[in-house]
Amino acid sequence: MPLHPEIAADLAVVAARGEPPLKELSAQAARARAEAGPRVAGAPVRAVETIALPVESGSIAARLYRPFGDGDALPGIVYIHGGGWVLCSLDTHDNICRNLAASVGAVVVSIDYRMAPEHRFPVASDDCLAAVRWVAGHASGLGIDPARLILGGDSAGGNLSAVTALRIRDEGGPALAGEMLLYPVTDDIAAGHPSYGEFADGFGLTADDMAWFWDHYVPDPAERGHPHASPLRAESLAGLPPTLLLTAGCDVLRDEGEAYAGRLAAVGVTLDFRRYEGLHHGCAGDYGRLKAVAPFFEHVVAWARAIFRL
Numbered sequence: 001m002p003l004h005p006e007i008a009a010d011l012a013v014v015a016a017r018g019e020p021p022l023k024e025l026s027a028q029a030a031r032a033r034a035e036a037g038p039r040v041a042g043a044p045v046r047a048v049e050t051i052a053l054p055v056e057s058g059s060i061a062a063r064l065y066r067p068f069g070d071g072d073a074l075p076g077i078v079y080i081h082g083g084g085w086v087l088c089s090l091d092t093h094d095n096i097c098r099n100l101a102a103s104v105g106a107v108v109v110s111i112d113y114r115m116a117p118e119h120r121f122p123v124a125s126d127d128c129l130a131a132v133r134w135v136a137g138h139a140s141g142l143g144i145d146p147a148r149l150i151l152g153g154d155s156a157g158g159n160l161s162a163v164t165a166l167r168i169r170d171e172g173g174p175a176l177a178g179e180m181l182l183y184p185v186t187d188d189i190a191a192g193h194p195s196y197g198e199f200a201d202g203f204g205l206t207a208d209d210m211a212w213f214w215d216h217y218v219p220d221p222a223e224r225g226h227p228h229a230s231p232l233r234a235e236s237l238a239g240l241p242p243t244l245l246l247t248a249g250c251d252v253l254r255d256e257g258e259a260y261a262g263r264l265a266a267v268g269v270t271l272d273f274r275r276y277e278g279l280h281h282g283c284a285g286d287y288g289r290l291k292a293v294a295p296f297f298e299h300v301v302a303w304a305r306a307i308f309r310l
Contacts, residue, residue, distance in 0.1 A: 003203065003250050004278035004292040011204055011280065022212045027086050027117055034087045040289045042098025044068075050090075053111070055130045061112040062131065063090045064142065065101035075106040075308040076144035077180075078132050080164075082155030082282070084213030085116050085124055096154070096284055103301040105310055107144050109135050113160070116217040124217075125228050128164045129171070136174035148308050150178045152244075154284050155205075155253070156213070158184025162231040162260070169239050176241040178307040180300065182284055183248050186232040186260040188224040189214045193255035203250045205281035210252060232256060237263050242270035244303045246296060249277035272303050 003011070022030055047066040052059040067074070077100055081093040090112050101108040113127040132151055139146035151168075153161040158181040165179045187193065189210050200207040218224045227234035243264055247257040254275065261273040276283070276296045283290075287297035 001249055001277040003280065006290055006292045007250075007278065007280050007283070010286075010290060011202075014204075015202075021206070022209045027216060031087050034083065034092060035089065037092070039092075040095045040286060042095035042288070043102035045098050045101045053131050053134050055114075055127045060114060060127055060131065061090065063094075063097070063110045063112070065097050065108040065110070066143070067101045067105050067107070069105055072143060073140070073145040074143055075104070075148035075150070075177075075304075075310070076135065076139065076142070077101075077104065077106050077108045077150045077152060077304065078135055079108055079110045080113065080128055080151075080153030080157035080160045081110065082153065082157040083115075084209070085121075085156045085159075085217035086213055087115075093154075093285070095288070099287055099297065100301070100304070104304045104308070106150075106304065106308065107142060109142070117219075120216075121218040121223060121226075122228050124160055125163050125167070128160045129167050132164055132168065133174060146174070148177050149174070150180055150304060150307060151176050152178075152180025152182070153184075154182040155281065156185055156217075158182050158257075159186065159231065162186060163228050165240055166227060166231055166234055166237075178242045178244065178304070179240065180304065181243065181245045181257070181260070182300070183246065183251055183253050183281055184257050184260065185210075185253055186230065187256040188221075188230045188233070190221065190224065191230075191232075191256065193259070195255040196252050199250055199252045199254070203252070203280050205252055207252055232260050232263065236267065237269060238267040240264065240269050242272075242307060244272045244300065246273070246299060247275045248279040248281055248283055248296075249275055250279065251281040253281060274299065
Protein backbone atom coordinates (compact mmCIF):
# COMPACT_ATOMS: atom_id res chain seq x y z
CA MET A 1 0.00 0.00 0.00
CA PRO A 2 1.41 3.47 -0.85
CA LEU A 3 1.87 6.29 1.60
CA HIS A 4 -1.28 7.92 2.90
CA PRO A 5 -1.79 11.08 0.76
CA GLU A 6 -1.47 13.33 3.81
CA ILE A 7 1.83 11.68 4.77
CA ALA A 8 3.12 11.84 1.19
CA ALA A 9 2.37 15.56 0.97
CA ASP A 10 4.10 16.19 4.28
CA LEU A 11 7.23 14.28 3.25
CA ALA A 12 7.30 16.20 -0.04
CA VAL A 13 7.51 19.46 1.91
CA VAL A 14 10.43 18.08 3.90
CA ALA A 15 12.20 16.88 0.75
CA ALA A 16 11.78 20.29 -0.87
CA ARG A 17 13.98 21.84 1.81
CA GLY A 18 16.95 20.12 0.19
CA GLU A 19 18.70 19.37 3.47
CA PRO A 20 21.82 17.17 3.28
CA PRO A 21 21.37 13.51 4.29
CA LEU A 22 22.63 12.22 7.61
CA LYS A 23 25.56 10.44 5.98
CA GLU A 24 27.01 13.86 5.10
CA LEU A 25 26.71 15.22 8.65
CA SER A 26 28.62 14.84 11.86
CA ALA A 27 26.70 13.66 14.90
CA GLN A 28 26.87 17.18 16.33
CA ALA A 29 25.46 18.78 13.18
CA ALA A 30 22.72 16.18 12.92
CA ARG A 31 21.74 16.76 16.54
CA ALA A 32 21.58 20.51 16.03
CA ARG A 33 19.27 20.01 13.06
CA ALA A 34 17.03 17.64 14.98
CA GLU A 35 16.76 20.01 17.92
CA ALA A 36 16.00 22.98 15.66
CA GLY A 37 13.27 21.16 13.74
CA PRO A 38 9.59 22.11 13.97
CA ARG A 39 7.74 20.82 17.01
CA VAL A 40 4.18 19.66 17.51
CA ALA A 41 2.61 20.91 20.73
CA GLY A 42 1.55 18.22 23.17
CA ALA A 43 -1.50 18.10 25.39
CA PRO A 44 -1.64 20.09 28.64
CA VAL A 45 -0.58 18.23 31.79
CA ARG A 46 -0.71 19.14 35.46
CA ALA A 47 3.04 19.36 36.05
CA VAL A 48 6.41 18.73 34.40
CA GLU A 49 9.57 18.16 36.43
CA THR A 50 13.15 17.34 35.46
CA ILE A 51 15.15 15.09 37.77
CA ALA A 52 18.52 13.31 37.75
CA LEU A 53 18.77 9.51 37.79
CA PRO A 54 21.91 7.69 38.93
CA VAL A 55 23.68 5.49 36.37
CA GLU A 56 27.10 3.94 36.21
CA SER A 57 29.79 6.65 36.27
CA GLY A 58 27.35 9.51 36.71
CA SER A 59 23.75 10.52 36.20
CA ILE A 60 21.26 11.17 33.40
CA ALA A 61 18.30 13.49 33.18
CA ALA A 62 14.69 12.37 33.18
CA ARG A 63 11.49 14.37 32.79
CA LEU A 64 8.30 13.56 34.70
CA TYR A 65 4.88 14.40 33.29
CA ARG A 66 1.98 14.32 35.73
CA PRO A 67 -1.56 14.21 34.31
CA PHE A 68 -4.52 16.09 35.64
CA GLY A 69 -6.71 14.14 38.02
CA ASP A 70 -6.69 12.70 41.49
CA GLY A 71 -4.84 9.75 42.90
CA ASP A 72 -1.69 9.17 44.94
CA ALA A 73 -0.53 6.12 43.01
CA LEU A 74 -1.13 6.51 39.31
CA PRO A 75 0.09 4.06 36.69
CA GLY A 76 3.49 4.84 35.21
CA ILE A 77 5.13 4.76 31.78
CA VAL A 78 8.90 4.84 31.41
CA TYR A 79 9.43 6.26 27.91
CA ILE A 80 12.65 5.93 25.89
CA HIS A 81 12.92 8.30 22.94
CA GLY A 82 14.03 7.36 19.45
CA GLY A 83 16.69 8.97 17.30
CA GLY A 84 18.96 6.15 16.20
CA TRP A 85 20.86 6.07 19.51
CA VAL A 86 22.52 9.33 18.33
CA LEU A 87 19.88 12.05 17.98
CA CYS A 88 16.87 13.54 19.78
CA SER A 89 16.21 14.34 23.40
CA LEU A 90 13.65 14.99 26.09
CA ASP A 91 12.64 18.08 24.12
CA THR A 92 12.13 16.44 20.72
CA HIS A 93 9.80 13.85 22.26
CA ASP A 94 8.07 16.18 24.71
CA ASN A 95 4.83 16.10 22.73
CA ILE A 96 4.62 12.29 22.72
CA CYS A 97 5.15 12.16 26.47
CA ARG A 98 2.62 14.92 27.17
CA ASN A 99 0.05 13.19 24.98
CA LEU A 100 0.63 9.85 26.70
CA ALA A 101 0.34 11.36 30.17
CA ALA A 102 -2.82 13.29 29.33
CA SER A 103 -4.58 10.60 27.30
CA VAL A 104 -3.66 7.55 29.37
CA GLY A 105 -3.84 9.24 32.77
CA ALA A 106 -0.39 8.01 33.77
CA VAL A 107 2.80 9.54 35.11
CA VAL A 108 5.30 9.43 32.24
CA VAL A 109 9.02 9.35 32.98
CA SER A 110 11.04 10.23 29.87
CA ILE A 111 14.64 9.01 29.94
CA ASP A 112 17.57 10.99 28.50
CA TYR A 113 20.05 8.11 28.12
CA ARG A 114 23.62 8.74 26.98
CA MET A 115 24.06 8.55 23.24
CA ALA A 116 26.58 7.46 20.63
CA PRO A 117 29.19 8.03 19.34
CA GLU A 118 30.42 9.46 22.65
CA HIS A 119 28.78 6.57 24.49
CA ARG A 120 28.62 3.51 22.27
CA PHE A 121 26.91 0.17 22.79
CA PRO A 122 26.04 -0.98 25.43
CA VAL A 123 25.98 2.28 27.43
CA ALA A 124 22.46 3.30 26.36
CA SER A 125 21.14 -0.14 27.32
CA ASP A 126 22.84 0.03 30.71
CA ASP A 127 21.41 3.51 31.32
CA CYS A 128 17.87 2.42 30.47
CA LEU A 129 18.04 -0.63 32.72
CA ALA A 130 19.34 1.51 35.60
CA ALA A 131 16.62 4.10 34.97
CA VAL A 132 13.76 1.59 35.01
CA ARG A 133 15.08 0.05 38.20
CA TRP A 134 15.39 3.47 39.83
CA VAL A 135 11.84 4.44 38.85
CA ALA A 136 10.46 1.14 40.14
CA GLY A 137 12.41 1.47 43.37
CA HIS A 138 11.23 5.04 43.95
CA ALA A 139 7.72 4.59 42.59
CA SER A 140 5.87 5.57 45.74
CA GLY A 141 7.79 8.84 46.01
CA LEU A 142 7.00 9.59 42.37
CA GLY A 143 3.29 8.94 42.85
CA ILE A 144 3.45 5.78 40.72
CA ASP A 145 1.88 2.41 41.47
CA PRO A 146 4.83 -0.02 41.05
CA ALA A 147 2.45 -2.81 40.05
CA ARG A 148 1.33 -0.75 37.05
CA LEU A 149 4.52 0.17 35.22
CA ILE A 150 4.92 0.04 31.43
CA LEU A 151 8.18 0.41 29.55
CA GLY A 152 8.10 1.71 26.00
CA GLY A 153 9.61 3.77 23.25
CA ASP A 154 9.81 4.46 19.54
CA SER A 155 12.41 3.38 16.95
CA ALA A 156 15.79 3.16 18.74
CA GLY A 157 13.81 3.76 21.92
CA GLY A 158 11.73 0.74 20.99
CA ASN A 159 14.96 -1.18 20.57
CA LEU A 160 16.17 -0.10 24.00
CA SER A 161 12.77 -0.93 25.50
CA ALA A 162 12.83 -4.44 24.03
CA VAL A 163 16.42 -4.96 25.17
CA THR A 164 15.67 -3.62 28.66
CA ALA A 165 12.65 -5.93 28.99
CA LEU A 166 14.89 -8.88 28.05
CA ARG A 167 17.50 -7.82 30.60
CA ILE A 168 14.86 -7.34 33.28
CA ARG A 169 13.66 -10.88 32.59
CA ASP A 170 17.19 -12.27 32.71
CA GLU A 171 18.82 -10.06 35.35
CA GLY A 172 16.36 -9.93 38.21
CA GLY A 173 13.51 -7.51 37.67
CA PRO A 174 11.68 -5.28 38.36
CA ALA A 175 8.34 -6.58 37.16
CA LEU A 176 6.72 -4.80 34.22
CA ALA A 177 3.02 -4.63 33.47
CA GLY A 178 3.74 -4.30 29.76
CA GLU A 179 6.12 -3.17 27.04
CA MET A 180 5.20 -0.77 24.25
CA LEU A 181 7.26 -1.01 21.07
CA LEU A 182 6.57 1.54 18.32
CA TYR A 183 8.26 0.71 14.99
CA PRO A 184 11.29 -0.66 16.88
CA VAL A 185 14.77 -1.54 15.66
CA THR A 186 15.09 -5.25 16.45
CA ASP A 187 17.79 -6.63 14.15
CA ASP A 188 21.23 -6.03 12.68
CA ILE A 189 21.05 -3.90 9.54
CA ALA A 190 23.00 -6.61 7.70
CA ALA A 191 20.13 -9.09 8.12
CA GLY A 192 18.64 -8.03 4.81
CA HIS A 193 14.97 -7.62 5.73
CA PRO A 194 13.03 -6.87 2.51
CA SER A 195 11.53 -3.60 3.79
CA TYR A 196 15.03 -2.13 3.70
CA GLY A 197 14.95 -2.40 -0.08
CA GLU A 198 11.31 -1.54 -0.53
CA PHE A 199 11.49 1.71 1.46
CA ALA A 200 15.19 2.54 1.11
CA ASP A 201 14.59 6.15 0.15
CA GLY A 202 11.73 8.62 -0.10
CA PHE A 203 9.77 7.57 2.97
CA GLY A 204 11.44 9.66 5.69
CA LEU A 205 13.91 7.37 7.44
CA THR A 206 16.22 5.89 4.79
CA ALA A 207 18.38 2.79 4.61
CA ASP A 208 21.44 5.07 4.51
CA ASP A 209 20.23 6.80 7.68
CA MET A 210 20.07 3.45 9.47
CA ALA A 211 23.58 2.55 8.30
CA TRP A 212 24.80 5.87 9.73
CA PHE A 213 23.06 5.18 13.04
CA TRP A 214 24.47 1.65 13.36
CA ASP A 215 27.98 2.89 12.49
CA HIS A 216 27.79 5.37 15.35
CA TYR A 217 26.19 3.09 17.94
CA VAL A 218 27.80 -0.29 17.22
CA PRO A 219 30.73 0.38 14.88
CA ASP A 220 32.01 -3.19 15.14
CA PRO A 221 29.75 -5.36 12.92
CA ALA A 222 30.72 -8.42 14.98
CA GLU A 223 28.86 -6.94 17.98
CA ARG A 224 25.64 -6.12 16.16
CA GLY A 225 24.21 -9.59 16.54
CA HIS A 226 24.36 -9.43 20.32
CA PRO A 227 20.78 -9.64 21.65
CA HIS A 228 21.34 -6.44 23.65
CA ALA A 229 21.81 -4.68 20.30
CA SER A 230 19.54 -6.84 18.15
CA PRO A 231 16.84 -8.31 20.40
CA LEU A 232 15.46 -10.41 17.53
CA ARG A 233 18.64 -12.51 17.99
CA ALA A 234 17.78 -13.41 21.59
CA GLU A 235 17.71 -17.15 22.18
CA SER A 236 14.19 -16.97 23.57
CA LEU A 237 11.51 -14.31 23.92
CA ALA A 238 9.46 -16.37 26.38
CA GLY A 239 8.52 -14.78 29.67
CA LEU A 240 8.29 -11.20 28.44
CA PRO A 241 5.43 -8.97 29.63
CA PRO A 242 2.29 -8.24 27.59
CA THR A 243 3.48 -6.36 24.52
CA LEU A 244 2.12 -3.78 22.14
CA LEU A 245 4.05 -3.73 18.86
CA LEU A 246 2.98 -1.37 16.10
CA THR A 247 4.71 -1.02 12.74
CA ALA A 248 4.34 1.55 9.99
CA GLY A 249 3.55 0.13 6.56
CA CYS A 250 6.10 2.31 4.71
CA ASP A 251 9.15 1.95 6.94
CA VAL A 252 12.56 0.33 6.47
CA LEU A 253 12.14 -1.16 9.98
CA ARG A 254 8.75 -2.72 9.26
CA ASP A 255 9.84 -6.28 8.60
CA GLU A 256 12.20 -6.68 11.56
CA GLY A 257 9.52 -5.32 13.87
CA GLU A 258 7.03 -7.79 12.48
CA ALA A 259 9.55 -10.63 12.79
CA TYR A 260 9.85 -9.74 16.48
CA ALA A 261 6.08 -9.77 16.85
CA GLY A 262 5.99 -13.20 15.22
CA ARG A 263 8.52 -14.59 17.67
CA LEU A 264 6.64 -13.12 20.63
CA ALA A 265 3.40 -14.71 19.48
CA ALA A 266 5.10 -18.05 18.86
CA VAL A 267 6.14 -18.40 22.51
CA GLY A 268 2.80 -17.27 23.92
CA VAL A 269 3.60 -13.71 24.99
CA THR A 270 0.36 -11.71 25.21
CA LEU A 271 0.64 -9.58 22.08
CA ASP A 272 -1.26 -6.71 20.52
CA PHE A 273 0.25 -6.28 17.05
CA ARG A 274 -0.83 -4.22 14.08
CA ARG A 275 0.73 -2.82 10.92
CA TYR A 276 -0.59 0.65 10.07
CA GLU A 277 -0.61 0.80 6.30
CA GLY A 278 0.27 4.09 4.65
CA LEU A 279 2.16 5.47 7.65
CA HIS A 280 5.87 6.22 7.84
CA HIS A 281 8.61 5.91 10.43
CA GLY A 282 8.31 8.46 13.24
CA CYS A 283 4.58 8.97 12.80
CA ALA A 284 3.83 9.02 16.54
CA GLY A 285 5.42 12.45 16.79
CA ASP A 286 2.91 13.86 14.31
CA TYR A 287 -0.14 13.06 16.41
CA GLY A 288 -2.24 16.22 16.69
CA ARG A 289 -0.86 17.59 13.40
CA LEU A 290 -1.61 14.87 10.83
CA LYS A 291 -5.05 13.25 10.93
CA ALA A 292 -3.69 10.05 9.37
CA VAL A 293 -1.70 9.36 12.53
CA ALA A 294 -4.65 9.53 14.93
CA PRO A 295 -5.63 5.82 14.78
CA PHE A 296 -2.02 4.78 15.47
CA PHE A 297 -1.67 6.91 18.59
CA GLU A 298 -5.17 6.16 19.82
CA HIS A 299 -4.30 2.44 19.61
CA VAL A 300 -1.34 3.08 21.93
CA VAL A 301 -3.54 4.89 24.41
CA ALA A 302 -6.27 2.25 24.38
CA TRP A 303 -3.75 -0.55 24.93
CA ALA A 304 -2.07 1.23 27.85
CA ARG A 305 -5.39 2.01 29.51
CA ALA A 306 -6.42 -1.64 29.17
CA ILE A 307 -3.13 -2.80 30.72
CA PHE A 308 -3.69 -0.34 33.58
CA ARG A 309 -7.38 -1.30 33.82
CA LEU A 310 -8.51 2.29 33.53
